[in-house]
Amino acid sequence: xxxxxxxxxxxxxxxxxxxxxxxxxxxxxxxxxxxxxxxxxxxxxxxxxxxxxxxxxxxxxxxxxxxxxxxxxxxxxxxxxxxxxxxxxxxxxxxxxxxxxxxxxxxxxxxxxxxxxxxxxxxxxxxxxxxxxxxxxxxxxxxxxxxxxxxxxxxxxxxxxxxxxxxxxxxxxxxxxxxxxxxxxxxxxxxxxxxxxxxxxxxxxxxxxxxxxxxxxxxxxxxxxxxxxxxxxxxxxxxxxxxxxxxxxxxxxxxxxxxxxxxxxxxxxx
Ligand code: ADP
Ligand code: MG
Numbered sequence: 002x003x004x005x006x007x008x009x010x011x012x013x014x015x016x017x018x019x020x021x022x023x024x025x026x027x028x029x030x031x032x033x034x035x036x037x038x039x040x041x042x043x044x045x046x047x048x049x050x051x052x053x054x055x056x057x058x059x060x061x062x063x064x065x066x067x068x069x070x071x072x073x074x075x076x077x078x079x080x081x082x083x084x085x086x087x088x089x090x091x092x093x094x095x096x097x098x099x100x101x102x103x104x105x106x107x108x109x110x111x112x113x114x115x116x117x118x119x120x121x122x123x124x125x126x127x128x129x130x131x132x133x134x135x136x137x138x139x140x141x142x143x144x145x146x147x148x149x150x151x152x153x154x155x156x157x158x159x160x161x162x163x164x165x166x167x168x169x170x171x172x173x174x175x176x177x178x179x180x181x182x183x184x185x186x187x188x189x190x191x192x193x194x195x196x197x198x199x200x201x202x203x204x205x206x207x208x209x210x211x212x213x214x215x216x217x218x219x220x221x222x223x224x225x226x227x228x229x230x231x232x233x234x235x236x237x238x239x240x241x242x243x244x245x246x247x248x249x250x251x252x253x254x255x256x257x258x259x260x261x262x263x264x265x266x267x268x269x270x271x
Contacts, residue, residue, distance in 0.1 A: 024057040025050045063132060070138045076125035086119060086242050094123070097236065098130035103202060104170045108234035110204040117244025120206035124173050127204070136170045143174040143190070143205075150189035159189060163196045171202045178209040180217050188219055191227050198230045205231065 010030070017026035029050060036046040078098070083091040097103065097110065110127070112120040128138040153162035166172060172193075180187055197203055209216075211228050218224040 022054050024054040028053055063135070066132045066137050067129075070128060070132055070140055072125045072128055072132075072138075072140045073121065076122045076129070078126040078130055081119065081122055081126055082245075085245060085248070086240050088239050088241055089123070093236075094127065094238075097127055098134065100131050100134050100136050100170070103234075103236065104131070104136055106234060107197065107200040107202055108236070109202055109231050110171075111231065111235055111237045112204070112206045112240060113210060113237065114208070114240030114242065115244065116208055117246040118240040118242050119245050120240055121175055123238070123240065124175065124204055124206050128171065128173050131171060137168055138171045138173065139166065139169040140173040140175065143177045143180050144184065146172075146174065146193075147180055147184060147187060147190055150193065151184075151186050154186060154189055159192060163193055166193070166197075167201055169201070171204055172197070173204040173206075175206050177205045177207040178213065178217065182217060182219050186219075187217060188223065191218060191223050194227050194230050199234065203231065 013029070014026055017023075017029070032046060032050055035041070036043075041049075078094070083089060083094075102108075103110070110124075112124055114120050125140060128140055132138050150159060150162055153159045180190065194203065207214075211232075214224045214228060215221055218227055
């Protein structure tokens, strides 16, 4: 082939398909045209195309991770009013979103607080930030996951089901305290916690302090063992604020643009 030979563009596109290089396939004709016009060295053209393919690949990966995470929509850190929760340090939350130090160690995150205090919002927003930083996350209501694991146990496939969850660096179990031992075999939750201990992280939101977790697990020894594994390496965030929903509703009654008085907000910075 000489420099003046025509290029079989249809074949080139087939080759790029085969090589799974969709960004290059999409861009090459405009890039080569520009390179010809501006007299780019061949290596510069190749490097520019490779950079675009890599950048798009990263973007596609994040989109896949966002889809698999099943986060509740619209819960972001920029939409979270940290001023409303004086017990939580924004800097600390931002450090969690970087992920490295705790997710690599399989450490956990526990968010306590009364209903409406922002636990689900904050947990989901941290999950979103982690995904944007390249981590894999699964958000699930605890009862949903317990049900799935119970089905797996009945089919004698609990271990495999738990192993499949290993691909997630973080599982966010929302509303742990809604699980009760009336739901048969909540011990599957204990199996999950044990299997991930010091390897893969779990985030939990709960209305109830540890003292009430005896209602969740089949027996006190299991509760103790579960709490022990969860808190051994963990960050605990307490959102001890009055319901944000209630405050918003009160604020609206007072008329637009006038936030609920901070003085009515109970906080316990302990
Ligand atoms: P919890 O899970 O603790 O019951 P949620 O996270 O569901 O509370 O919060 C209730 C509602 O109030 C949600 O719509 C949430 O987005 C909003 N909300 C709670 N706290 C905040 C906050 N600090 N800033 C912005 N929105 C908040
Ligand atoms: Mg919630």
